[in-house]
Every structure is written in C-alpha cells, then in structure tokens.
Amino acid sequence: MMANIENQLGTINIEPEAIAKIAGLATTECYGIVGMASKNMKDGIVKLLKIESLTKGVKLHIDNNKLIIDLHIIVKYGTNIKAVAETIISTVKYKVEEATSMQVSSINIFVEGIKIND
Template sequence: MGKVITNDTGKIIISKEVIATLAGIAAMECYGIVGMASQKIKDGIAELIGMEALSKGVEVAIKNEEINISIYIIVGYGTKISEIANNVMEKVRYTVQQHTGMTVDHVQIHVQGVRVVD
C-alpha cells in the first residue's frame, strides 16, 4: 500500500505505483538519460522501457512516512555519469516531495547501461 492521507471529507490514498511513475517521469526529463531499464536484468542485457511503463524501472519502499526510491537508468555515451546521477537524484526527490507531500529519504541510482545516442 502507499500513503494514506485522512482529512475531514475522507481519505486520499497515493499508491506506490503513482510514486514510481512520478519518479520515472522526473528521471526521464533529465539530460543524459536515454531510458529506464527493468529492475530485473537477465543475462546482463539492459532493456529500454517505454514511456507507458516507466514505473517498471523504479522501486519504491515506504517506511514511517518516508520514501526510499531506487531508479534503474540507461545513460547516453559520452556523458558524465556522476553528474547525471546527481541531477536525477535531486529532480526525483523534488518532484515526488512536491506532488505527494511526503519526505523522500533516499534516492538510489542504478546505471544499468550506456547507449550511443543519435
């Protein structure tokens, strides 16, 4: 289950899937990201995930009102991976906190591959 917010008129439930989609969209907006990779890479081959399934490249854990996010990305060849990872961390943390009102404790970046960009 995700985050439950209770007010005078009822409950609002924000699912982990919604948080994962927000994180995936935020990551894809960052420079140097070619795509998202599946969390379960078989045989060492990183598969690009389409825009309709971005949450498959994101893992969300919620504990004590804090969110921990793991993102699996593929970066473009010739880019500085550490800078891209830091930018993705900041963008994802900001976006998820702004949209959900929850605290993002950790954002972990897993670079699953490098692709040549046309």
C-alpha cells in the same frame, strides 16, 4: 504498501504506482538520460523501457511514510554519470515531494547501461 497522508478532513491514499510514475517521468526529463531500464533476472539482460512502462524501472519502498526510491537508468554515452545522477536525485526528490507532500528519505541510482548514439 500504499502511502497514506492524513489531514483534518481525512486520509489520502496514494498508490505506489502513481509515485513511481512521477519519479520515472521526472527522471526521463533529466539531461543525459536515454530512459529507464528493466533487468531480466533470469538471463541478466537489460531492456530499455518505453514511456508507458517506465515504472518498471522504479522500485519504491515506503517506510513510516518516508519514501526510498530506486531508479534503474540507461545513460547517454559521453555524459558525466555523477553529474547526471546528482541532477536526477535533486529533480526526482523535488517533484515527488511537491506532488505527494511525502518526504523522500533516499534515492538510489543504478546505471544499468550506456547507450551509444546510433
């Protein structure tokens, strides 16, 4: 489902993939994040995504032009997960709303794994 913004000059249509990219990039900029995660539903294996495919770790739902964003992340070992999640929520909400002028109604964080330094 595409996001629509109407103004006096017409309608702006924003693809969910574009919003997911904004959310994914904002997430990876936060402290304590190793990257976005993708879970193979068949065998339950979590995979760390590269920067070019980070939108696979973002699930977007549009309901009455309000956004619900699910973020699947991998955090760095030793970080406070609650603090990292709160930072992600405020950062992603700000950046998505600023870029799209759409309201973010909720952001759900799913910690899919913890990466231990190599």
